[in-house]
Amino acid sequence: MAPVSRLSGRTLAALLPDLRTLPGPVYSALGDAVTALVLDGRIATETRLPSERELAVALQVSRATVTAAYDALRGDGFLASRTGSGSFVTVPAGSVPRPSLSRWTMAGAGPADVIDLSCAALPAPPGLLEVAVAAAARSITPHTVDDGYAPAGLPALRAAVAERFTARGVATGPDQVLITNGALHGWDLLLRLLVGPGDRVLTELPTYPGALDAIRGNGARVVPVPMAAGGGWQVDQLQATLRQTSPRLAYLTPDFHNPTGALIPESDRRDVLRVARQTGTTVVVDESFVNLGFCPPERATAAIDSSVISIGSLSKPIWGGLRIGWLRASVDLVHRLAALRAGIDMAGPVLDQLVATELFGKLDEITAARLSELRPQRDALVAALARELPEWQVAVPQGGLSLWAELDAPLSTPLTLLAAQAGVIVVPGSRFGVDGTLERFLRLPFSLPAPRLDDAVRRLAGVWAGIDRAGIGTRQLVVA
Ligand SMILES: Cc1ncc(COP(=O)(O)O)c(C=O)c1O
Numbered sequence: 155m156a157p158v159s160r161l162s163g164r165t166l167a168a169l170l171p172d173l174r175t176l177p178g179p180v181y182s183a184l185g186d187a188v189t190a191l192v193l194d195g196r197i198a199t200e201t202r203l204p205s206e207r208e209l210a211v212a213l214q215v216s217r218a219t220v221t222a223a224y225d226a227l228r229g230d231g232f233l234a235s236r237t238g239s240g241s242f243v244t245v246p247a248g249s250v251p252r253p254s255l256s257r258w259t260m261a262g263a264g265p266a267d268v269i270d271l272s273c274a275a276l277p278a279p280p281g282l283l284e285v286a287v288a289a290a291a292r293s294i295t296p297h298t299v300d301d302g303y304a305p306a307g308l309p310a311l312r313a314a315v316a317e318r319f320t321a322r323g324v325a326t327g328p329d330q331v332l333i334t335n336g337a338l339h340g341w342d343l344l345l346r347l348l349v350g351p352g353d354r355v356l357t358e359l360p361t362y363p364g365a366l367d368a369i370r371g372n373g374a375r376v377v378p379v380p381m382a383a384g385g386g387w388q389v390d391q392l393q394a395t396l397r398q399t400s401p402r403l404a405y406l407t408p409d410f411h412n413p414t415g416a417l418i419p420e421s422d423r424r425d426v427l428r429v430a431r432q433t434g435t436t437v438v439v440d441e442s443f444v445n446l447g448f449c450p451p452e453r454a455t456a457a458i459d460s461s462v463i464s465i466g467s468l469s470k471p472i473w474g475g476l477r478i479g480w481l482r483a484s485v486d487l488v489h490r491l492a493a494l495r496a497g498i499d500m501a502g503p504v505l506d507q508l509v510a511t512e513l514f515g516k517l518d519e520i521t522a523a524r525l526s527e528l529r530p531q532r533d534a535l536v537a538a539l540a541r542e543l544p545e546w547q548v549a550v551p552q553g554g555l556s557l558w559a560e561l562d563a564p565l566s567t568p569l570t571l572l573a574a575q576a577g578v579i580v581v582p583g584s585r586f587g588v589d590g591t592l593e594r595f596l597r598l599p600f601s602l603p604a605p606r607l608d609d610a611v612r613r614l615a616g617v618w619a620g621i622d623r624a625g626i627g628t629r630q631l632v633v634a
Contacts (some may be wrong), residue, residue, distance in 0.1 A: 415551020
């Protein structure tokens with residue numbers, strides 16, 4: 155397989171610690187440091203490393219040192235070389251992303267008092283759905299006079315979504331909106347229409363696992379670009395990867411990213427969109443969490459570049475059980491997507507769309523109430539982690555429903571397995587990436603009341619204190 159993007163000697167040198175301060179010979183410190191960057195998802199697999207000579211110059215070490223480090227990486231299965239295409243990063247055979255230990259695998263197992271932190275999602279606000287469903291039932295009669303199939307969605311809901319985009323500075327007509335069964339449905343439809351087998355789709359690393367599954371399910375190739383260590387985009391790496399790989403699509407979550415909760419500044423969005431235009435890459439932004447920010451929102455991405463496709467849904471601000479989402483694109487694309495969708499599931503349910511139309515007008519009020527509950531929950535989770543697990547590093551999320559904790563050892567999967575026995579269901583970091591990397595990270599949603607989060611963190615700390623760290627070596631870091 156050809157490498158998909160390239161790191162220059164200078165860029166790799168900037169990612170590495172000062173090798174001379176590390177124990178042992180410099181070549182082995184270099185090999186270990188590159189291995190750690192790969193396993194932490196800071197260098198994506200299939201990235202081409204700089205030539206030995208280029209890296210030696212950048213690090214001011216001898217070429218023999220870099221040759222020895224690359225040989226060691228090759229021996230450990232972290233580097234593969236092809237004549238003519240250089241050396242590219244890989245992971246040892248048998249490394250796979252861990253599946254989610256989510257509710258459907260846990261029936262009947264573990265202690266009775268289970269704290270489920272496997273999903274960054276909330277229950278519906280009490281009483282709200284009941285009122286909206288009653289109002290929708292009263293208004294359904296006029297819709298029953300025809301066949302009820304509207305592949306692009308109910309006109310009233312399309313208009314409500316369009317109005318909201320327009321109010322955010324993205325002039326939108328109702329015919330630019332497709333109503334979907336959730337944001338993930340919109341993403342899958344786009345993949346079905348726009349990518350073919352083997353096409354490249356750029357994503358952030360980490361990213362929402364459902365988006366990765368949909369890319370792979372459509373036979374496309376994920377081109378992951380690591381996020382910055384403290385959160386946010388690495389704009390230069392995104393630009394370089396766009397230029398080097400010209401992906402067909404880019405899937406980005408700049409508004410309270412899952413799992414990190416990061417909000418990307420307008421200038422970074424602008425810089426990435428400019429290069430995506432040059433490389434002919436269609437940018438899709440997932441705005442699932444856009445309403446759940448603890449700080450003022452950034453300008454809508456489609457207001458910066460109207461060719462950006464936006465997907466969103468009521469799942470995160472209101473309730474996932476509604477299965478109502480949308481997609482904003484050109485009139486022509488919406489038309490093609492509606493035709494495609496008609497051949498898959500005909501159309502969305504009318505009653506549910508009427509319920510969503512009722513709720514849409516109250517979205518700001520609903521999200522304001524949500525945020526006033528979520529902020530103390532986020533603060534309680536951050537405080538509990540600082541108290542119980544001070545060795546973990548946690549960037550305080552600016553929004554969304556989760557934080558991304560950096561553990562002090564690459565044991566996320568063993569932790570989640572043991573935590574399940576202690577009654578805490580969490581998903582390992584590797585589920586948010588590709589090839590089994592990100593084992594040093596754990597996604598923790600703050601979607602439960604503060605006392606439950608406190609309890610969960612206490613249990614996690616108990617498990618972490620007893621976890622067997624013996625034998626963490628280069629090969630054992632990848633969990634097969
Ligand atoms: C970023 C992101 N997009 C989409 C989804 C799925 O949303 P929906 O329920 O609207 O399909 C999720 C769910 O966690 C998500 O985190």
